[in-house]
Amino acid sequence: MTSPLLLSLKLALVTSSLLLVLGLPIAWWLAFTRFRLRFLIESVVALPIVLPPTVLGFYLLLELGSRGSLGSFWERITGHTLAFSFEGLVLGSIIYSLPFAVQPFTAALASVDRRLLAASASLGASPWRTFWRITFPLAFPGIVTGYALSFAHTLGEFGVVLMLGGNIPGRTQTASISIYDNVQMLDYSAAARQSFTLLGISFALLVVINALNRNRNWRLQ
Amino acid sequence: MSASPSALQVNIHLPLSRFQLECNFKAEREAVVLFGRSGAGKTSVLDCIAGFRKPRRGKIAMGNRVLYSSEQGLNLPVRQRHVGYLSQQPALFPHLSVRQNVEYGLLDLPRQERDDRVDSILERFRISALSASRPAAISGGEQQRVALARALVREPELLLLDEPLSALDLPLKSLLLDALFNWQRERAIPMLYVTHEQSEAYSLSRRVLLMEKGSIVSDGEPHQVFSAPLNRERAALLGVENLFDGVVEETSPALGTMTCRVAGTGLLIESPLAKKDRGEPIRLALRAGDILVATERPTAISARNVINGHIEAMEDRAGMVELRVICEGTTFCVHITRGALQSLALETGKSVWLIIKTHSIQLLRS
Numbered sequence: 001m002t003s004p005l006l007l008s009l010k011l012a013l014v015t016s017s018l019l020l021v022l023g024l025p026i027a028w029w030l031a032f033t034r035f036r037l038r039f040l041i042e043s044v045v046a047l048p049i050v051l052p053p054t055v056l057g058f059y060l061l062l063e064l065g066s067r068g069s070l071g072s073f074w075e076r077i078t079g080h081t082l083a084f085s086f087e088g089l090v091l092g093s094i095i096y097s098l099p100f101a102v103q104p105f106t107a108a109l110a111s112v113d114r115r116l117l118a119a120s121a122s123l124g125a126s127p128w129r130t131f132w133r134i135t136f137p138l139a140f141p142g143i144v145t146g147y148a149l150s151f152a153h154t155l156g157e158f159g160v161v162l163m164l165g166g167n168i169p170g171r172t173q174t175a176s177i178s179i180y181d182n183v184q185m186l187d188y189s190a191a192a193r194q195s196f197t198l199l200g201i202s203f204a205l206l207v208v209i210n211a212l213n214r215n216r217n218w219r220l221q
Numbered sequence: 222m223s224a225s226p227s228a229l230q231v232n233i234h235l236p237l238s239r240f241q242l243e244c245n246f247k248a249e250r251e252a253v254v255l256f257g258r259s260g261a262g263k264t265s266v267l268d269c270i271a272g273f274r275k276p277r278r279g280k281i282a283m284g285n286r287v288l289y290s291s292e293q294g295l296n297l298p299v300r301q302r303h304v305g306y307l308s309q310q311p312a313l314f315p316h317l318s319v320r321q322n323v324e325y326g327l328l329d330l331p332r333q334e335r336d337d338r339v340d341s342i343l344e345r346f347r348i349s350a351l352s353a354s355r356p357a358a359i360s361g362g363e364q365q366r367v368a369l370a371r372a373l374v375r376e377p378e379l380l381l382l383d384e385p386l387s388a389l390d391l392p393l394k395s396l397l398l399d400a401l402f403n404w405q406r407e408r409a410i411p412m413l414y415v416t417h418e419q420s421e422a423y424s425l426s427r428r429v430l431l432m433e434k435g436s437i438v439s440d441g442e443p444h445q446v447f448s449a450p451l452n453r454e455r456a457a458l459l460g461v462e463n464l465f466d467g468v469v470e471e472t473s474p475a476l477g478t479m480t481c482r483v484a485g486t487g488l489l490i491e492s493p494l495a496k497k498d499r500g501e502p503i504r505l506a507l508r509a510g511d512i513l514v515a516t517e518r519p520t521a522i523s524a525r526n527v528i529n530g531h532i533e534a535m536e537d538r539a540g541m542v543e544l545r546v547i548c549e550g551t552t553f554c555v556h557i558t559r560g561a562l563q564s565l566a567l568e569t570g571k572s573v574w575l576i577i578k579t580h581s582i583q584l585l586r587s
Contacts, residue, residue: 118273119312121299123326125376133325137316 002170005197008155011086011174013180015093016151019101022094023146027105028131032160046099053096057163060092064164080083084166089174101150108142109135141213148209154200229379229411232279237262242269242276242435250409252402254422256446257432263415266432267381270413271306272299274587283378283411305377311368313356319343319367320352326375343375346400362393369397373404380405380412387416398425462509462554462584465490469497478525478579481505487547491525492582496560504585509543509556513576516565523565526577535562546575 002010030042048056064082065073074082082088112135120130134144158176165172167181175194182191228249235242242262246253255263268274270288278291288297320339322558327335343349344361346366356367365386372380374401382401386394402425405412416422422429422443429446431439431458439446465483467490472479477494481503490505497503519527530548542562553575557567567573 113312115308115310115312116314117298119306119314120325122271122302122304122306123371124300124303124329125325126300127330134314 004169004173004175005194007086007170008175008198009201011089011093011157012151012154015097015154016101016147018090018094019097019150020143020147021152023098023101023105024143027102027109027146028135030102030106031109039167045102046066048096049099053157053159054163056096057092057160060088060095060160060164064088064091083164084168084172086171088210089161089165089172092160093157096157096160097150097153099144100153104142104146104149105139108146109138111142141216144209144212148205152205155198156203228284229270229413230280230282231266231270233266233276233277233281235265235269235274235276237265237435240434242266244432244435245436246430246437246440248411248413248428250411251428252405252412252414252426254426254429254443255413255415255432256422256429257417259417261432262435263432264383264419265435267306267383267413267415270302270379271304271381272297272302272564285492286378303378305372305375305380306367306383307372307381307526308383309385309387310360311356311364313364313367313371314584315356318353318355319348319359322356322367323371323374326371338374342370350470362389362397365389366397369401376408378410380410382413383415384417385414387418393581461506462556463507463512464585465505465507465551467505469499469501469505471499472497483549483551488528488551490528490577490582491579492584493580495584505523506583506585507553507577507581509554511577512553514544514546514555514557514561514565514567515574515576516567516571518574519576522576523578524576525579526575526582528577529572530575530576531572532567535567535569546573548575 011082026045030038030045035041047165061083062068066072066075066083068082071082074087082091116134116138117130120134125133157174158178158180161172161174161177165174167173169176175179175198179191179194179198182188182194183203224557228247230247231244233242233244239260239324240262242265244262244266254268258261265274269276272288275296275561276289276291279289280287280292281289287293287295289295311321314325317325319342323343324335324339327338330338340349343352346369348363348370351363356364359367365388369385386397389397416425425444429439429441429443430437431446467481467483470480470482470489472494474494478491479494479497481490481492482488483490483505484502492503492505495503504546513524518529528548530546530553532544533547533552534545536543537559538556541556541558544557544567546553546555555575
């Protein structure tokens with residue numbers, strides 16, 4: 001049986017990795033589009049920041065459950081519901097952590113000097129080459145930040161997981177829920193161990209990111 | 222005249238915020254200076270040719286290769302235009318070394334050929350020693366050399382340069398200009414060089430296009446373009462009140478001036494020097510507000526034209542008074558303030574002296 005901590009780490013890893021793949025195109029579009037109603041899309045992306053996790057979790061529960069369109073579709077294909085499953089948690093986490101990935105990505109991509117992109121094009125580079133050789137490397141610190149923030153945010157997720165995944169040990173019982181459980185059962189020493197581990201992981205993550213960005217800025221100057 | 226295969230043809234119409242960009246010119250395999258004040262639309266022209274900006278309509282072609290045509294609905298992307306573009310900012314990729322910057326435009330070539338070309342251009346621009354450096358570690362002049370090498374190593378079919386050296390000091394600038402113009406002559410490709418410095422325009426090229434408010438208003442050799450900047454319509458447009466036909470009486474190249482006689486009169490006026498010979502006709506323009514009025518002959522004054530006449534008419538206009546002064550059969554329109562009118566106690570028929578600086582006189586193209 002997977003321990004709550006390992007489950008949390010797995011969930012965070014899968015979620016932030018998928019957000020990298022999904023979030024980059026969204027961020028690229030937001031950074032470069034001249035579409036007038038861009039702010040509407042930005043607001044949708046930012047919504048999970050202000051929405052109470054329980055509200056988001058509630059809507060997801062309705063949608064991913066057997067009666068929801070996505071949930072019933074998933075059930076027909078796989079034979080089990082999306083709610084109360086690890087896949088369901090991943091989907092919920094992606095939506096919940098979306099702004100924490102997309103916003104740093106967008107800021108990083110938008111901050112790349114447009115003159116460099118123009119120079120790249122005038123040197124015959126396709127938009128694809130310009131992205132991978134110029135935009136992406138220059139935006140890299142911001143992309144790492146977005147990845148790490150979405151990872152950490154998923155790691156600490158509580159409300160959405162509780163609403164959507166219940167509290168099934170080994171399947172959907174993540175570290176933060178397990179801590180809550182232990183406190184409810186007055187097992188303070190277990191809760192302290194888990195809390196301390198999460199604290200350590202979060203802190204280590206931030207240290208690594210900041211060191212990475214600092215080192216990189218040094219090299220560019 | 223049929224266009225040579227490499228000739229650049231430009232015909233652009235594009236509404237800008239303050240005026241309409243209306244540009245129509247051709248360039249053979251030559252260096253052409255695009256000259257004009259900042260905000261005249263020079264950079265917009267380059268941006269249209271390079272493909273960074275799309276004109277409303279028109280056509281841009283390099284020989285038979287059409288880069289943009291509103292008629293054909295064609296707008297080649299920047300990367301396919303094969304144009305070398307360099308602006309005041311070197312825009313080097315900060316995360317790549319000098320060498321990686323220079324080879325960036327050659328990534329599709331086989332390794333060996335790429336290396337050879339990069340080596341030779343680094344050598345030519347004397348930046349081989351910087352090969353492994355990052356842009357942030359080298360000086361501004363070196364950065365601009367790298368940017369130039371990066372643009373030229375691709376052997377572009379056309380060079381567009383937007384004040385590329387204006388941030389550099391003079392010795393460095395002339396060194397780079399030499400390298401640039403040698404390159405252009407060897408390759409015999411069209412080159413457009415944008416500048417707003419008259420001295421640069423003089424030294425760089427035998428052909429200058431003068432731009433004003435989005436249009437090319439003059440096209441020719443530098444001295445032609447700069448010594449005859451106005452025509453009669455434009456002078457009227459600019460609000461020049463005094464226009465005289467005259468002939469060149471005497472030229473003083475050493476002083477940079479010449480003396481002109483207003484046609485049909487004995488009135489002599491000193492003006493700036495133009496490329497005109499004695500006896501050639503010329504048109505002089507002078508703003509009414511540029512003329513000073515005195516009631517006695519001034520002495521010890523720098524102005525070279527001090528002319529006696531009498532006031533024929535006075536008219537009160539909004540904010541000033543317009544005088545008609547007749548000097549040796551020539552009528553001058555003069556604007557003075559009401560205060561000046563009162564303190565000089567001017568009235569119709571009174572004798573006055575008009576004082577005109579040589580460089581207040583503008584020469585018109587005849």
